[in-house]
Amino acid sequence: MSTLGQSTNIFWQDCGVGRSEREKLLKQRGCVVWITGLSGSGKSTLACTLSRQLHSRGNLSYVLDGDNLRHGLNKDLGFKAEDRVENIRRVGEVAKLFSDSGLICIASFISPYRKDRETCRALLPDGSFIEVYMDIPLNVCEERDPKGLYKLARAGKIKGFTGIDDPYEEPLNCEIKMQEENGVCPCPFSMAGKVVSYLEDRGFLHEGY
């Protein structure tokens, strides 16, 4: 495997305990559920509700959340385009490791650029990157505004806020799309149920897949 960047004289170290052994132990298959969408679209809520539903049925998951990772691993990054690219690059690599460990990794990031999401997808075995698009209209997200950030962005106090004066590129071929139905947003529990059904149907949640 050659994924070398600046480092030289380094060699891939294989380990006798492999992915399939870990997956057998956990009775599930590792994957990445990648939740993308505007601020306020419900990404974190869905991520946590999904993690709870999986936990209740005996499946091990772990949530990687934009706000949280920016407190640690990514605290050197801001919101300029190149910082967002690096943010998602690092998260993609971490998500790959988590899924290789056999976990259901739930990544919740605005991840505004299509190319970066596709790069993360390409890191994973076919079918194990499940892109979930929170297709919630900007005006709904803005009305919610739980952190008051849209208000600040509209007032010009935050520059480069996604959806206001920074781009968001919608997925073209996501696996799951969450949308309002008759002007009503489905509850987080039913959204999480939709993801669980998807994972179940594709054998991610069972032994003997």
Ligand SMILES: Nc1ncnc2c1ncn2[C@@H]1O[C@H](COP(=O)(O)OS(=O)(=O)O)[C@@H](OP(=O)(O)O)[C@H]1O
């Ligand atoms: N300029 C700007 N644009 C968008 N979002 C902003 C900005 N500044 C701060 N925030 C807060 O940062 C959270 C998004 O972090 P992410 O790591 O998911 O962003 S990105 O994927 O790198 O675009 C986002 O969290 P969510 O609301 O949960 O999406 C915001 O709370």
Ligand SMILES: Nc1ncnc2c1ncn2[C@@H]1O[C@H](COP(=O)(O)OP(=O)(O)O)[C@@H](O)[C@H]1O
């Ligand atoms: N399915 C939903 N229906 C209605 N309100 C929701 C739903 N999901 C989240 N919310 C509310 O919307 C706001 C933003 O949710 P959050 O999960 O923080 O979004 P994000 O992580 O995308 O910024 C919160 O106040 C949350 O309670």
